[in-house]
Amino acid sequence: MNKTKLAQWVQCFIYRISNTCNTKINTLSLSILYMLLGFFISNALSTIPGQTGDWGIIAAAIIVTVYERISQYTYPLDFKKGVSQVFVNRINYIKIGILYGLFVDAFKLGS
Template sequence: MIRTKLSIFFSYFVQNLSSRLYYSLNELTAGLISLLLGFFISTGLSTIPGQTGDWGIIAASLIVAAIELVSKIVYSNKKKYGVRINLLNNLKIGITYGLFVDAFKLGS
């Protein structure tokens, strides 16, 4: 079979797409696990300090400080960060989302 420029382009495109798709699916899976782990951690963060009743303000201030610190790290520069920073950001998003869901459960 004759190898034309079009066939070379398509073979290169398919190989490149499959390698990028593999890495993006790997990052997507890790990101979803990190998001769900953050949601799980938020359930513990909202129930454990609330048992005594006097640790609520301190726990809330520590959670807000940690979330703001992660946001400062992630969003301070425009450069592309590694997978670990993205996983930390997904964990932060999961914790924030879980706390909002718990607040809506308590409010209803």
């Protein structure tokens, strides 16, 4: 028996739905969530110490130090097998969000 166009369409639709369910959409959602968390952290870190005006340089030094320490653990020369790669990726997404938030704050101050 020949397949009709409707049967082919339904089969294609079911195939695409099953492939969508098997993808790692949760990984994408979590990465976006962690980037937004990093963006929120950077906004909090850049506005709270800046209220007094004298903590700006100290806050920037702390942010850069923490940022570089995270990079040191994320990109070592010999990757440690005891550290979970998922945990390192999540910390890296938070770091990317912090960097993005600091760039946005710099553009807000520059305009």
